[in-house]
Amino acid sequence: MSAKEVTDATFEADVLQSETPIMVDFWAEWCGPCRAVSPILDKIAEENSDKLRIVKLNVDDNPETAMKYGITSIPAMKVFRGGEVVKTVIGAKPKPALEADLAEFLA
Amino acid sequence: MRQVIIIGSGPAGYTAAIYAARANLKPLVIASSVDFGGELMKTTEVENFPGFPDGIMGPDLMIQMQKQAERFGAEIVYDDVVELSLAGEVKTVKLGNGDVHEALTVIYATGSAYRKLGLEDETRLSGYGVSWCATCDGAFFRQKKVAVVGGGDSALEEATFLTRFADVVYLVHRRDQLRASAAMQDRAKADPKIRFVWNKEVAHIYGDEKVTGVGLVDTVDGSETTLDLSGLFIAIGADPRTHLVHGQLDLTPEGTIAVEGRTSKTNLSGVFAAGDVIDPTYKQAATAAGSGVVAALDAEHYLAALPQELLARAEGAAPVAVPA
Numbered sequence: 003m004s005a006k007e008v009t010d011a012t013f014e015a016d017v018l019q020s021e022t023p024i025m026v027d028f029w030a031e032w033c034g035p036c037r038a039v040s041p042i043l044d045k046i047a048e049e050n051s052d053k054l055r056i057v058k059l060n061v062d063d064n065p066e067t068a069m070k071y072g073i074t075s076i077p078a079m080k081v082f083r084g085g086e087v088v089k090t091v092i093g094a095k096p097k098p099a100l101e102a103d104l105a106e107f108l109a
Numbered sequence: 110m111r112q113v114i115i116i117g118s119g120p121a122g123y124t125a126a127i128y129a130a131r132a133n134l135k136p137l138v139i140a141s142s143v144d145f146g147g148e149l150m151k152t153t154e155v156e157n158f159p160g161f162p163d164g165i166m167g168p169d170l171m172i173q174m175q176k177q178a179e180r181f182g183a184e185i186v187y188d189d190v191v192e193l194s195l196a197g198e199v200k201t202v203k204l205g206n207g208d209v210h211e212a213l214t215v216i217y218a219t220g221s222a223y224r225k226l227g228l229e230d231e232t233r234l235s236g237y238g239v240s241w242c243a244t245c246d247g248a249f250f251r252q253k254k255v256a257v258v259g260g261g262d263s264a265l266e267e268a269t270f271l272t273r274f275a276d277v278v279y280l281v282h283r284r285d286q287l288r289a290s291a292a293m294q295d296r297a298k299a300d301p302k303i304r305f306v307w308n309k310e311v312a313h314i315y316g317d318e319k320v321t322g323v324g325l326v327d328t329v330d331g332s333e334t335t336l337d338l339s340g341l342f343i344a345i346g347a348d349p350r351t352h353l354v355h356g357q358l359d360l361t362p363e364g365t366i367a368v369e370g371r372t373s374k375t376n377l378s379g380v381f382a383a384g385d386v387i388d389p390t391y392k393q394a395a396t397a398a399g400s401g402v403v404a405a406l407d408a409e410h411y412l413a414a415l416p417q418e419l420l421a422r423a424e425g426a427a428p429v430a431v432p433a
Contacts, residue, residue: 061249068249073249074340075245075246076249
C-alpha cells in the first residue's frame with residue numbers, strides 16, 4: 003500500500019489537525035533518492051499502522067507548504083504532532099537507520 | 110550457495126550481472142537499500158553513454174541496466190552488506206536484514222562516496238543549504254545565490270544545472286584553472302549566471318538554521334572574504350567505498366582496491382573488483398560498465414576451473430571456460 007498524497011489544500015486538515023503523529027514525506031518525481039526511500043517508508047507505515055501515519059507531499063505541485071517548512075533538500079521527512087514539527091529526517095537512509103531516527107514514534 | 114554475488118548496482122555491478130546472468134550463473138546482486146543504481150541515480154541527462162544519441166536520464170539508464178540483468182536471470186536484493194568474509198573458498202555476505210548469503214565468487218563494485226569538506230558546520234547544515242546533489246536540491250534555490258565547490262566535471266555539471274533555478278552560481282575553486290573537460294568548461298564559461306571564484310577554499314559555513322554564507326580563504330595570499338549565499342553544493346570528488354573490505358583486500362596508494370594488471374583480480378582468489386572502486390582515474394559510466402564485463406569474465410574463468418563437487422553445491426548452470 004502506498005502512502006496517501008496530501009496537498010497545499012489538504013495539509014491543514016490532513017496533517018495539522020491529525021490527532022495521531024503523522025509523518026510527511028516531501029518528495030518529487032525527479033528525485034532519485036526519493037524514489038529509493040518511498041518503498042521503505044511504505045513498509046515502515048505498514049508495520050506501524052497503529053502508531054505512525056505516513057503521507058507524501060509532492061513539492062513541485064505544492065510549493066506553498068514546501069516553502070513554509072523551509073524544505074531545501076529532499077527527501078525530507080517531518081513528523082507532526084499537534085500541528086507542530088517534532089522531528090525532521092533528511093535524506094534517503096536504509097530502513098534500520100530510519101527506524102532508529104523514528105524510534106520514539108514507533109515504540 | 111551462489112556461483113556469483115555482485116555487490117553494487119551501478120554501471121559496473123549491473124553490467125557484471127548482465128554478463129554473469131547470460132552465462133547462466135544466476136548472479137545475486139546486492140543493490141543497496143537506498144543507493145541502488147549508484148551515482149547516475151542522482152544525475153539528469155547523460156550525454157556520453159554510447160547508444161543514446163539524444164541522451165538519457167541517469168535514473169532511466171540505470172533502470173534499463175537493471176531490467177537487462179533481470180531479463181537473463183539476475184536476482185536483485187535491495188539491502189546493504191554489513192559484513193563480508195572473502196578469504197575462504199566459500200565467501201559469505203551478511204546483509205542488513207540479517208540474511209547471510211554464500212558464494213564461490215564475489216564481484217565487488219561498490220563505487221565511491223562523496224567527499225566532504227571536513228568543516229565543523231558541514232554536517233549540521235547538511236540538508237539546510239549544504240548539499241551534495243544539485244539535481245535533488247537545486248529546485249529549492251529559485252532566485253537565490255548558491256555556490257558550487259570544486260573544479261572537475263561534476264562541479265561544472267552541478268553549476269550548469271543550478272543556473273536553471275538560481276540567479277547566481279559561484280564556482281569556488283582552490284586553483285586558477287579547472288580539471289574539467291573542455292566541453293564542460295566552455296559551457297560553464299559561456300553561462301552569464303556562473304561566476305568563477307578562483308584560488309579560494311571554503312573555510313567556514315555560516316548560518317544558524319540554514320546556510321547564509323561562507324567564509325573563503327585565498328590559497329595564494331591567505332586573505333579572507335565572505336560570500337552571502339543560500340546554498341552550498343559540494344563537488345570535490347569521491348572516495349572509493351572500501352570500508353567493508355579493509356584488512357581483506359589490498360588497496361592502492363590512491364585508496365582504490367588493488368587489482369592485477371588489466372584484470373579485476375584482487376589479492377584474494379575468487380574475489381574480483383570493478384568500477385570506480387578500482388579506478389582512481391577515469392570514473393565514467395562507460396568505463397565502469399567495461400570494468401564490470403572484465404570482472405564477470407574473470408569470475409566465469411575462475412569458476413570453470415573449480416572442482417565439480419564444489420560447483421554442484423551452487424545454483425545455476427556449470428560455468429563454461431571462457432578465453433582468459
